[in-house]
Structures are given as structure tokens and as C-alpha cells.
Amino acid sequence: MERTCEQVWEKCLNIIRDIVEWQPYKTWFEPIKPVKLETNVLTIQVPSQFFYEYLEEHYIGLLGKTIKRELGKEARLEYRIVVENGNTTQRPVTVNMPMHFSKPAPGNELDFPLVINTNPVNPFVIPGLKRVQIDPQLNPNYTFDSYIEGDCNRVARRAGKTVAEKPGSTSFNPLVIYGGVGLGKTHLGQAIGNAVKEQHPHKAVLYVSAEKFINQFIDSGKRSEINDFIHFYQLIDVLIIDDIQFFARAEKTQEAFFAIFNHLHQSGKQLVLTSDKPPKDLEGLQERLLSRFRWGLSADLQIPDFETRMEILDTKMKADGLEMPREVVKYVAYNIQSNIRELEGALISLLAQSSLNKKDIDLDLARKVLKSFVKTSSKEITISSIQKMVCDYFSVPYDKVLQKTRKREIVQARQITMFLAKQFTKNSLKTIGEHFGGRDHTTVIHSCQTVKDLMDTDNAFKESVSELQQKVQLAAM
Structure with missing residues (x-):
């Protein structure tokens, strides 16, 4: 009994359903309609030129195998593509295109067969083990x-x-x-x-x-x-x-x-x-x-930021059941910035030195251990470096802090920078004032007092300044 194009295509779909996941199958195979079968040539209709090109790019091997299985080695598949003609009163025209299975498009050639052996040699275990193993x-x-x-x-x-x-x-x-x-x-x-x-x-x-x-x-x-x-x-x-x-x-x-x-x-x-x-x-x-x-x-x-590095160390310590002074964890997180592997390596080295030398983990031990991880164990804190930290923290342009302006966020960043500069550098009040556009020492005194007053009355402000103080301290280690 001679088979119809619908019967042949349904046989092909039965194979394809077992290979292609449901969503791709629904998208790329359900819209296809078989329209003609002549000897060993099956013609299918696809809804657009893009649809045809996608099938040729992604499913050419699968289509070729299935059609040859049903119609023999000489089988061919041809497409009928629906092309809109721009006239809504007429039916869309169709264009016939051959399947390129015998000569794949450039870049889509298969140098190795796609035929599947269900019991191949397993390179990871002894030969003969099944797929699930x-x-x-x-x-x-x-x-x-x-x-x-x-x-x-x-x-x-x-x-x-x-x-x-x-x-x-x-x-x-x-x-x-x-x-x-x-x-x-x-x-x-x-x-x-x-x-x-x-x-x-x-x-x-x-x-x-x-x-x-x-x-x-x-x-x-x-x-x-x-x-x-x-x-x-x-x-x-x-x-x-x-x-x-x-x-x-x-x-x-x-x-x-x-x-x-x-x-x-x-x-x-x-x-x-x-x-x-x-x-x-x-x-x-x-x-x-x-x-x-x-x-x-x-x-x-990307390279993790300070907060993420702190969390990585905390998670590592918790998993290993370890404890470490908070200031040491911050010191390690601040100084190891290159990658996570070095961060964890520094932690392991620190714990090993503590165990071997029977010493408690403190900042002195951390400084000695991290010499092999960081270029220098101490850094000079300058007014400019503090200013950069404050500007980055509040997302304020660096040059704006030096200008004369009454914008609250700029004034506050400038006052905090002066406060931290007085606390962490050896510069005189006059030098600090000169750094901010030639302001005198009385401006610096006023700024420092303003910061102290706000810390006593505004908890959110106090937390921000405290966090910046910790960042400066870590930078100085």
C-alpha cells in the first residue's frame, strides 16, 4: 500500500519527538505541514523564510536522518515556504526550496557522524557501564x-x-x-x-x-x-x-x-x-x-568587592567551624583583593601559622602571614586618600568637595573628610584647610565639631562615619 505524505511525516515526527524537547518541538515542528510525496522526495510547508533557515541551521542533521530512515538512502526533503505578497485580499504565495542536507551550509558541516551508539565506551569508568552510571x-x-x-x-x-x-x-x-x-x-x-x-x-x-x-x-x-x-x-x-x-x-x-x-x-x-x-x-x-x-x-x-569578600570569609569559617577576631577578618578581606582563591589561601595560611606556632590569631600574626600575599603591610594615609574613600562612599564627585557650594551632600562629605583627616593623619588644621580650597583652621574645627554633634543625634549618620573610620583603619594596616 502506497503511503501518503502525511503518514511519512507522522513517522518522522514520532522519531523527532523522542529526541527534541517539548518546547522546541512545539515551536519548530508542530507548524510544519506535509504537502507532497513523490517517490523519495517529501515536500513540507513552513510558515516563513526565517523558519526555513532556522531548521536548516539547527535541525538539518536530525531531519536528514529521519527522512532517510523512512524513505531510504536517496531520500530528499524539500520546503515550501509561505511568502506574504503584501496584498491582504490574496492568499500568500509559496516558494519551493530544496533541503541542503547533501551539502550543508558553510559552518554547519559535520566532520563526525551524528548516529548514536547507545552503549559507547565510557572514558570515566570501566567499559560497559550504562548511561545512568x-x-x-x-x-x-x-x-x-x-x-x-x-x-x-x-x-x-x-x-x-x-x-x-x-x-x-x-x-x-x-x-x-x-x-x-x-x-x-x-x-x-x-x-x-x-x-x-x-x-x-x-x-x-x-x-x-x-x-x-x-x-x-x-x-x-x-x-x-x-x-x-x-x-x-x-x-x-x-x-x-x-x-x-x-x-x-x-x-x-x-x-x-x-x-x-x-x-x-x-x-x-x-x-x-x-x-x-x-x-x-x-x-x-x-x-x-x-x-x-x-x-x-x-x-x-568580576573581582568581589569588600563586603562580598567579608561574606566569603565568614561562610568559609562557618563551614570549617572556625573563629577569628573581626578586625583580622576585615584586615584579610581588605588586603586580599585579587581573587577568591587567594582570599581563601590567605585564611588557610593564617590558620596554619596559628596552629603550628601555637599563637592566637591577631593583627600582628595576620600582618606577618599576609606579607606573601600583599606587596606592603602598611600604607600611608593621606588627606587625598581619605577624600577619595568618602567621595566613593557617598557617590560624590571628587572635585566638587573642593569647590564652594552649599549643597548638603557636598558640605557633609567635606566635613566628614576633614574630621577623618584630623583623626588619621598628622597634618595640621591649617594644612587640612588649605587642601580644601584654602579654607582656614577655624573651618576645620567647625566641621569636626559638626560631625561629632551629628554622630550624637543621628544614628544613620553615625553608622556611616563609623564605617568610613573602619575603612580608613583597614587602609592604614
Whole structure:
């Protein structure tokens, strides 16, 4: 009995439904209508030119496999595209377009097959283990609870939580997390993996560094098992690859990863990638890979501010059951500004020195230990440095404090700067006054008294001045 185009297309859809997630399927396959079947050529109608181009870009491999499975090796797919003609009284015209499966568009070629082997060699455990037994290679200590949120990482952390809740079903696919050394890329990537395992225990999650991925690919090539290597990674539901910048020196590995990326993305699986640079600045990677990295969200990690560093130290100490004088914690947080790894390293060094030398942790010990972490253990406090702190704190332009103005916020910032300069520098009242546009010593005395009076009557003002005093003290250590 001869089959109709509707029957053939329904058979194809039955295969596609098992591979593509519900939302992409509903968006990109439900609107398609089969219109004609001639020998081994199936014609389908799509609603627009964009729709056609998207299918060709994202689902060409899947469509090619399914149509050949139903109609044979010589099968072809053709599109009928609905084109608006600008006349509302007439039906839209249609344009026929061939499928480019036999000759993919530039940048969409597959150097490796997309055929899936359901029992490939597992490079992480002994051969023969089933899919559900894949070791995710995750550190259980890397969680969202232990990853402190601040202005430096808020977008990346929240995007990571969204991905963990709905892996493969958000627009954050791939999620590219980038930032300098020691800012928490690995922690965040693994936190996503751990959260997925907790919320979706049936999903196969895998974390792997780019270097290990490259080495596995090289080893599989030596054993003539490259297809097995690719097939194994195509079974993963959430793939997390750390430090993708190292792919730059591995051209063949990039080709394998391209095939893996395409299959996972087309199948609605989640990819999480970390890098030391944003995708646009990565050098030595194929443009077709970089363009795919830009499909999702790129979120950066920056150096944490003082408050975030304090919270990181508090969380680390609480997790390890440690206690430390508050002034020491502030000293460490203020002086270690480069990255989180050094911050935690300084804390560990401080605790080790205290234990080995049987000394209590105090500022003197902290100064000695942190000599290897900071360039200098003491800094000269100047009127200008205090002025900068005050201006940054109140978001007041630096030069405005030197000008003659009666604006309350400017006058108050100037008075607090004079008060702190008198308290923390050895400058005379005359010198302090001259620094602020040639004002005399009586102005400085008046400003200092005004600050003291306000601290006695305004709690919010007192808290602001106290916080600034602590910042100056820390800067002087």
C-alpha cells in the first residue's frame, strides 16, 4: 500500500519527538505541514523564510536522518515556504526550496557522524557501564549555598540557578561563564551540576576540564575509537566543560566538540562552558564554534568587592567551624583583593601559622602571614586618600568637595573628610584647610565639631562615619 505524505511525516515526527524537547518541538515542528510525496522526495510547508533557515541551521542533521530512515538512502526533503505578497485580499504565495542536507551550509558541516551508539565506551569508568552510571565528576562541596552572591557575580549565579532548575529549556543554552583566575568559574559550573543532580536525578550530568577532554580525544584516536568518544558525550543531558580556551591548540578536538555540541543543543540538552575570556575574545577557535557559543548567555565574573569578600570569609569559617577576631577578618578581606582563591589561601595560611606556632590569631600574626600575599603591610594615609574613600562612599564627585557650594551632600562629605583627616593623619588644621580650597583652621574645627554633634543625634549618620573610620583603619594596616 502506497503511503501518503502525511503518514511519512507522522513517522518522522514520532522519531523527532523522542529526541527534541517539548518546547522546541512545539515551536519548530508542530507548524510544519506535509504537502507532497513523490517517490523519495517529501515536500513540507513552513510558515516563513526565517523558519526555513532556522531548521536548516539547527535541525538539518536530525531531519536528514529521519527522512532517510523512512524513505531510504536517496531520500530528499524539500520546503515550501509561505511568502506574504503584501496584498491582504490574496492568499500568500509559496516558494519551493530544496533541503541542503547533501551539502550543508558553510559552518554547519559535520566532520563526525551524528548516529548514536547507545552503549559507547565510557572514558570515566570501566567499559560497559550504562548511561545512568556515568560518574558526574562533581565536587559535592561546590554548591550554590557556598557560592556567595554579590554585584561581581549576580548575573552568572542567577543564570546558573535558572539553568539548574530547567536544564536545556531556557534561552541560556549554552551558558558561558567567563572571568579571571580564581574568581569562581569552576565552583559555579560544578554548583550547576550538583543542583541538577539534586533536582533532576534521572539526568546524566558530567563535568570535565577542557584539558581532560582533549586528552581523552587523543587517546581515543590512538585506539581508533573516536566515534565511541563522540557517542559517549552525546548521551549527556548536562555537559559542563571548564576552561574552553584550551581548545585553541586542538583543531581536531574542536571538530569533535562541534559534532557533540550540535547534537546536544539540537536535542534540547544543556551546555555550560567556562572560559577566561568572553567568546568574542577567544582566539584560535573555529568561527562556527564561537558563533554557537554566542547563541545563549555569556555572563562574567568580576573581582568581589569588600563586603562580598567579608561574606566569603565568614561562610568559609562557618563551614570549617572556625573563629577569628573581626578586625583580622576585615584586615584579610581588605588586603586580599585579587581573587577568591587567594582570599581563601590567605585564611588557610593564617590558620596554619596559628596552629603550628601555637599563637592566637591577631593583627600582628595576620600582618606577618599576609606579607606573601600583599606587596606592603602598611600604607600611608593621606588627606587625598581619605577624600577619595568618602567621595566613593557617598557617590560624590571628587572635585566638587573642593569647590564652594552649599549643597548638603557636598558640605557633609567635606566635613566628614576633614574630621577623618584630623583623626588619621598628622597634618595640621591649617594644612587640612588649605587642601580644601584654602579654607582656614577655624573651618576645620567647625566641621569636626559638626560631625561629632551629628554622630550624637543621628544614628544613620553615625553608622556611616563609623564605617568610613573602619575603612580608613583597614587602609592604614
